[in-house]
Amino acid sequence: MAESTKDKIKYRILKALDVSGFTAFDPVIRLFFGEEPQKQFAAIVKYLVIPAIFVLSCVWFWSWIGPRHKTKSGEVPTPDVVWESVQINDTIADREKVKQSDFQLKGAEREAALEAVAKEYAVLTEEVEAAKALVAEREAEKKAREEKLIAPLEEKYDALKSEYRDAAKARDAEIARISEAVSSGDEPASALIAAIREDGIASDKERDVLNGYKAQIDEIRSQKYKPLDLARKRYDSVADKQFFMKTRLEFLDDRNLYVKLDEAQAELNEYMAELSSAGSAKDALKIAKRAVRAEESVARLEGQEYASAVTIYHQTKRSIFTVFVGFFMAAFVAIPVGIMCGLNKIFMACMTPIISVFKPVSPVVWLLIFQIVVGAFFPDPENHVLLNFLNNLPLISSLEINPALIFSACTVAMCAVWPALVNTALGVASIDQDHVNVARVLRLGFWSRLFKIVIPSALPLVFAGLRISLGVGWMVLIAAEALSSSDGLGKFVWDEYQNGSSLTFANIIMVCFVVGIIGFFLDRMMIILQRFVSFDGRGTSV
Amino acid sequence: MTDLKKWITTASAALALSSLNGEMLDLEKDELKFGFIKLTDCAPIVIAKEKGFFEDEGLQVEVIAQPNWKQLLDNVINGELDGAHMLSGQPIAATIGFGTEAHIVTAYTLDLNGNGITVSNAIWEGMQENDPALDTDTPAHPITADSLKPIVEEKLEEGEKLQMGMVFPVSTHNYEIRYWLAAAGIHPGFYTSEDKKGFTNAQVELSVTPPPQMPATLESGNISGYCVGEPWNQQAVAKGIGVPVTTNYDIWKNNPEKVFGVNAKWAKENPNTHIAVVKALIRAGKWLDETDSDGVLINREEAVRILSQPNYVGADFDVIKNSMTGYFYFQKTDKREMPDFNVFFKYHSTYPWYSDGVWFLTQMRRWGQITEPKPAEWYDKVAKEVYLPEVYLEAAKHLLEEGHISEEDIPWDTDGYKPATDEFIDGILFDPKDPIGYLNSHTIGNKD
Numbered sequence: 001m002a003e004s005t006k007d008k009i010k011y012r013i014l015k016a017l018d019v020s021g022f023t024a025f026d027p028v029i030r031l032f033f034g035e036e037p038q039k040q041f042a043a044i045v046k047y048l049v050i051p052a053i054f055v056l057s058c059v060w061f062w063s064w065i066g067p068r069h070k071t072k073s074g075e076v077p078t079p080d081v082v083w084e085s086v087q088i089n090d091t092i093a094d095r096e097k098v099k100q101s102d103f104q105l106k107g108a109e110r111e112a113a114l115e116a117v118a119k120e121y122a123v124l125t126e127e128v129e130a131a132k133a134l135v136a137e138r139e140a141e142k143k144a145r146e147e148k149l150i151a152p153l154e155e156k157y158d159a160l161k162s163e164y165r166d167a168a169k170a171r172d173a174e175i176a177r178i179s180e181a182v183s184s185g186d187e188p189a190s191a192l193i194a195a196i197r198e199d200g201i202a203s204d205k206e207r208d209v210l211n212g213y214k215a216q217i218d219e220i221r222s223q224k225y226k227p228l229d230l231a232r233k234r235y236d237s238v239a240d241k242q243f244f245m246k247t248r249l250e251f252l253d254d255r256n257l258y259v260k261l262d263e264a265q266a267e268l269n270e271y272m273a274e275l276s277s278a279g280s281a282k283d284a285l286k287i288a289k290r291a292v293r294a295e296e297s298v299a300r301l302e303g304q305e306y307a308s309a310v311t312i313y314h315q316t317k318r319s320i321f322t323v324f325v326g327f328f329m330a331a332f333v334a335i336p337v338g339i340m341c342g343l344n345k346i347f348m349a350c351m352t353p354i355i356s357v358f359k360p361v362s363p364v365v366w367l368l369i370f371q372i373v374v375g376a377f378f379p380d381p382e383n384h385v386l387l388n389f390l391n392n393l394p395l396i397s398s399l400e401i402n403p404a405l406i407f408s409a410c411t412v413a414m415c416a417v418w419p420a421l422v423n424t425a426l427g428v429a430s431i432d433q434d435h436v437n438v439a440r441v442l443r444l445g446f447w448s449r450l451f452k453i454v455i456p457s458a459l460p461l462v463f464a465g466l467r468i469s470l471g472v473g474w475m476v477l478i479a480a481e482a483l484s485s486s487d488g489l490g491k492f493v494w495d496e497y498q499n500g501s502s503l504t505f506a507n508i509i510m511v512c513f514v515v516g517i518i519g520f521f522l523d524r525m526m527i528i529l530q531r532f533v534s535f536d537g538r539g540t541s542v
Numbered sequence: 543m544t545d546l547k548k549w550i551t552t553a554s555a556a557l558a559l560s561s562l563n564g565e566m567l568d569l570e571k572d573e574l575k576f577g578f579i580k581l582t583d584c585a586p587i588v589i590a591k592e593k594g595f596f597e598d599e600g601l602q603v604e605v606i607a608q609p610n611w612k613q614l615l616d617n618v619i620n621g622e623l624d625g626a627h628m629l630s631g632q633p634i635a636a637t638i639g640f641g642t643e644a645h646i647v648t649a650y651t652l653d654l655n656g657n658g659i660t661v662s663n664a665i666w667e668g669m670q671e672n673d674p675a676l677d678t679d680t681p682a683h684p685i686t687a688d689s690l691k692p693i694v695e696e697k698l699e700e701g702e703k704l705q706m707g708m709v710f711p712v713s714t715h716n717y718e719i720r721y722w723l724a725a726a727g728i729h730p731g732f733y734t735s736e737d738k739k740g741f742t743n744a745q746v747e748l749s750v751t752p753p754p755q756m757p758a759t760l761e762s763g764n765i766s767g768y769c770v771g772e773p774w775n776q777q778a779v780a781k782g783i784g785v786p787v788t789t790n791y792d793i794w795k796n797n798p799e800k801v802f803g804v805n806a807k808w809a810k811e812n813p814n815t816h817i818a819v820v821k822a823l824i825r826a827g828k829w830l831d832e833t834d835s836d837g838v839l840i841n842r843e844e845a846v847r848i849l850s851q852p853n854y855v856g857a858d859f860d861v862i863k864n865s866m867t868g869y870f871y872f873q874k875t876d877k878r879e880m881p882d883f884n885v886f887f888k889y890h891s892t893y894p895w896y897s898d899g900v901w902f903l904t905q906m907r908r909w910g911q912i913t914e915p916k917p918a919e920w921y922d923k924v925a926k927e928v929y930l931p932e933v934y935l936e937a938a939k940h941l942l943e944e945g946h947i948s949e950e951d952i953p954w955d956t957d958g959y960k961p962a963t964d965e966f967i968d969g970i971l972f973d974p975k976d977p978i979g980y981l982n983s984h985t986i987g988n989k990d
Contacts, residue, residue: 092852221874222782236859243847247592255594293568300572300600307573307591307602309853380621403622485609485617495607498580498754499856500777507852 006033019531021524024048077506082513085506093311095244100306102251106258114252117245124242131235138228149220157213164206171199261301268294310487316514318399319488323477323522325405326412327470333413334420334469335462339454341421342428359418363411363476367483370410378403404486411480416473423465427458463530470526474519489515567940570812572601574819577608577617577626580855581753581771582866583653583800584627585845586886590826592848598825599818607853610752611710612642618805619644624812625819627652628803631712631902633928638903640911641712645806649816649933650823651892652800654885656865657715657790658775659722661690661767662760666785668693679875684792684967687726694728694745703744707751707759707768711740714799717905718790719748719769724986725968732988733910740909760784771799772865772884773857779871780861786872788967791882795965796889798898809930820937824892825946831887839881842867887951894934896958897974899925904977908987915990921977931958 010033017025027043030036059079066076077085105113175195181187253259271291278284341348378384381403390401399405435457439449455462481490493511496504574596578584587605590596596603608614608626615632617623619642633646661669670677673689694704708716711733720730723746731744741747751759756768761783768774769790778784790797802823809816834840846863849855855862864871868881885891900921906912938952962973970983982989 218782218874232860239847243844250594255597260597296568297600300569304602307604309851375620378620382621403620483609485607485613491607494609495580495856496852498607498609498752499852500754500773501850501852501856501858501861503852504856 010035019528021527024051075502075505077509081506082509085503085510088503089312089507089510092309093313096308096311099247099251100308102248103255103257103306105252105256110252110256110258114249117248117252121242121245121249124238124245127238128235128242131231131238135228135231135235138225138231142225142228145225146220146223150217153213153217153220157210157217160206160213161210164203164210167206168199168203171195171202175199257301257304257306261298264294264298264301268298312489312492312514314398315488315492316518318405318486319477319481319490320518321396321399322405322409322481322486322488323412323470323474326409326477327416327466327473329409329413330416330420330469330473331466334417334465335424338421338424338462338465339428339450339458341425342458343454348425348429355418355421358414363415363479364483366414367407367411367480370407370414371484374407374410375403378406400487402486404484407484408477408480408486408488408490411484412473412477415476416469419468419472420462420465423468424458424462427461427465428454430461431457459533460530463526463533467523467526467530470522471519474515474522478515567599567814567818569600569815569818571624571815573604574601574624574815575604575606575622577606577614577623578854579611579614579627579753580607580857581627581656581800582773582849582855582862583656583771583884584855585830585849585866585884586650586652586823586826586892587627587802588848588854589830589845590822593826593829595822595825595829596819599822601815601818601822605854611713615642615644615646618646618803621805621808624808625802625804628801629710629713630798630801630898631714631717631906632710633801633803634899634902634924635712635906635911637928638906638912638924640906645927646803647806647809647928647930648801648803649809649894649930649937650802650820651798651894651898652802652823652827652886654796654799654889654891655789655791655882656799656884657718657769657771658786658870659719659767659769659788659790660756660760660775660778660784660786662763662784663782665690665693665766666787669787679873681876683788685787686967687723687728690723691726691728698745704746704767705765706746706748707756707765707770708748709753709756709770710750711738712902712906712911714790714797715769715771716740716748717902717909718793718797720905720909722769722788722793722967724984725966727986729986730909735913740911742910757781757783773855773861776861776864776871777857779874782874786870789870789880789883791880793967795963796882796885796891798891798895798901801894809933813933816933817937817940820933821941824934824937824941827887827892828947828951831885837881839868890951890953892934893953893956894929894931894958895960896922896925896929896931897960899928900959900974900977901972904972904981907977907990908981908984910988915988918976918978925958929958931956 010029013029014026017023017029024047027040027047031040031044063078063080066078069076102113175192178187178192178195182189182192268291271287271294275284275287275291278287337351341351378387381387387401387403391397431454435453439453444452477488478490478493480486481488482494483490485491485494489511493508496507496511576587578587591603591605606623608617608623611629611632614623614626614628615636618626618628619636628646628648630651633648635641636644636646669685669689672692675681676685676689697704706719708719710716723730729743729745730748731740731746732742733740734742739749749765751765751768753770753774756770756774757777759765760768760778761781767784775786775789779786790799802819804816829841830845831839832841843863846859846866849866850857850859850862865880865883868879868883869877870880870883871877882888903912903921903924907916935952935954938947938954941947942949942952959974962971962975964971966972970980972980978990981987
């Protein structure tokens with residue numbers, strides 16, 4: 001009995017792995033349940049250990065080739081630099097949260113935090129000074145080293161330069177002499193031509209030599225001095241932290257919501273007190289007006305929220321939301337139209353030209369078209385009914401839906417609609433003739449034929465189409481967000497490109513992985529859905 | 543338009559009466575979104591947010607990076623943004639209908655100077671050959687385009703035109719690089735009613751490239767030089783792909799660069815909010831230009847720390863630091879002090895001068911973006927439609943009462959016109975009250 005429950009669990013897990021396409025982990029589960037250990041070990045080595053080694057060696061190759069490949073846009077970041085950038089982005093998001101909570105901290109808690117941060121700030125200030133001194137020291141070292149290397153080169157460069165200048169003068173004099181001789185007929189004209197040509201060749205050669213020295217000097221100047229880089233990095237990171245602490249102090253003090261509220265409240269109370277002892281009607285009116293204004297500012301402060309900077313987590317959430325909006329829009333159009341195409345040859349013939357012309361159009365073009373077309377629906381986005389409704393829904397409100405999100409979603413939909421449409425049409429058109437005959441024999445009406453025969457048998461292909469659509473949509477979305485400056489991973493990566501800092505390259509590669517991993521999960525999700533409706537027992541492909 | 547003016551003046555007059563005790567303004571809107579382009583001269587907006595100057599006015603402001611100047615302008619027009627960091631030419635061009643048409647106004651000038659012209663290494667070597675005086679580590683400035691002229695002519699003989707880049711058709715950069723080229727007798731091309739690229743009769747073709755793409759475009763050889771704001775000139779030096787030959791400080795000393803632009807409709811609907819925003823910006827400008835007794839800019843390092851955050855300019859601290867703390871590298875070996883590279887408050891720079899508008903209009907006419915000749919009064923009229931000194935002065939009055947600025951910080955009694963100046967690279971006199979005379983004193987360009 002116990003044996004069979006254990007088996008049941010085992011088969012359930014295996015089934016889950018199969019449906020989700022993680023069959024490579026089968027032997028691990030089987031081994032865990034003690035099934036044929038030797039065979040499982042062999043399978044684990046073949047399908048898990050070897051691939052893992054392969055991936056690791058790819059990572060190793062990347063970290064080896066990175067620093068060796070020189071680019072002018074900055075160093076190719078190694079895996080550890082990319083990982084560092086992940087942590088930096090996490091720190092940025094964290095700091096935003098801290099600032100937000102500082103902004104909203106109240107009473108004794110606020111005072112305690114203020115004291116703690118002030119202490120930390122004092123310590124950091126000392127550290128910053130030390131780090132700064134170290135940078136200066138390293139800079140001096142670097143300069144001294146460079147001077148030592150450059151001085152002899154410069155000396156040689158100067159010597160050569162004056163030597164060449166003399167040589168050029170001599171050649172000029174020689175040319176002048178020959179030209180005199182030519183004009184008086186003592187020498188043939190070809191001699192002058194030859195002399196001028198030689199002079200050209202010689203000065204080119206001399207310039208090359210001089211440029212060679214210059215390049216060497218530049219090379220030395222541009223060489224990195226590791227201790228200096230390390231000192232700078234250290235300085236940057238403590239100074240950054242110190243700056244953050246300074247901002248925290250502000251947010252815990254004057255800029256704290258409750259400090260501001262208290263002040264406003266105190267002001268209001270003061271006016272109220274004054275009002276009760278006002279001397280004249282005119283004074284009373286004046287004070288009352290001020291009191292009303294103070295009351296309004298209290299009310300405004302109470303509703304005030306912290307204006308947070310956009311973090312990568314927020315951007316990721318928004319991208320995923322946008323891709324689903326676009327994907328559902330695409331599915332909503334593609335499935336009915338696809339079914340109609342499959343059922344009716346004339347309809348299919350009507351749609352074919354439209355599909356063939358619009359399918360290859362680039363997302364960039366669609367984006368521009370939607371920007372113009374959709375823009376017209378939102379003349380005043382701040383007060384638009386639909387947007388206000390969406391932005392008041394729980395969960396969705398934090399995503400701040402704006403027209404830019406709608407353009408991006410429409411662009412995704414436009415590009416994602418085609419694979420789903422074509423696959424649906426194909427699925428419907430290629431229904432087993434037996435099924436069609438059965439429906440005819442049973443004299444099923446249009447709707448029951450649609451829902452009982454057509455859709456169920458077309459479903460696997462419909463889902464195959466939707467799976468491609470979601471993949472295309474996700475790919476297109478990043479470009480659409482970048483160009484429409486709609487918050488999301490696309491905007492993040494585009495802003496990074498525009499930042500041009502030393503972190504830029506690492507952040508771009510980080511986004512490459514984030515987008516890839518999310519895309520992988522989206523695809524797996526669609527595979528699972530597809531497997532649930534598909535009757536064949538085929539395994540999932542990559 | 544006079545309608546709007548009247549409205550604002552009455553609104554501010556009413557306010558002046560009710561708020562002499564430095565009370566908070568009665569805001570129409572307290573959650574705002576401002577756009578900016580990743581350039582160091584967006585600093586006043588970022589600083590006003592990060593130092594809490596907006597909060598002091600009761601405003602919660604979000605500051606959002608925009609992908610390019612066109613999108614930024616569109617977002618201000620369609621209401622997605624309440625206001626933005628703009629090229630000085632943008633509100634003017636939008637108002638007169640060159641490019642996207644919409645009435646945009648400004649009550650605050652963000653900064654002076656801040657751009658440079660960079661050429662590729664090959665062009666620089668050619669210039670050095672043409673003018674041996676340039677062949678040192680520290681050549682004398684200003685460097686004119688005279689030594690570039692033979693290169694342009696040589697190219698033309700080969701049937702090619704030298705390609706250079708700028709950032710937007712109505713950008714300061716476009717007018718500056720044209721000015722620099724034309725001063726040396728090189729024709730940068732006209733805009734006409736059919737030719738919106740400005741290539742007609744050009745000896746050098748100037749194309750649009752977004753700022754961050756400039757170094758890469760130069761490196762790939764599509765262009766041989768460009769005019770752009772910071773940090774993209776210093777980036778070329780750092781990467782060793784080009785040499786900045788001049789800054790716009792030499793082309794026109796203390797020229798207006800960026801403004802804070804808002805939709806006229808927005809300004810009309812939110813007069814008090816507008817004043818509150820300008821108040822915060824004036825404080826930010828003043829904070830940025832604060833110096834100690836030795837004249838050292840004391841707050842700039844902190845400003846650089848803020849600007850280098852990835853959600854703002856995001857470039858490396860060290861790269862932004864150069865120009866923001868008063869230095870500029872012309873070559874790796876040629877680091878020079880340029881204390882006025884970015885001016886955010888000094889010289890009454892933040893006041894919305896009508897004369898700035900007139901200069902931009904003369905350039906638009908000079909290069910054919912304005913296709914018809916216009917009378918001098920028209921220049922004055924357009925400038926007065928775009929610039930709103932009333933809002934600025936109202937904000938300044940509040941700040942003076944609150945003790946944030948002093949009397950001499952603000953030009954209280956100006957008619958909005960700076961005195962005539964000849965501090966240009968070609969030494970031609972610009973009298974803002976005589977735009978036609980100024981246009982006619984140039985050899986290259988439209989004359990009226």
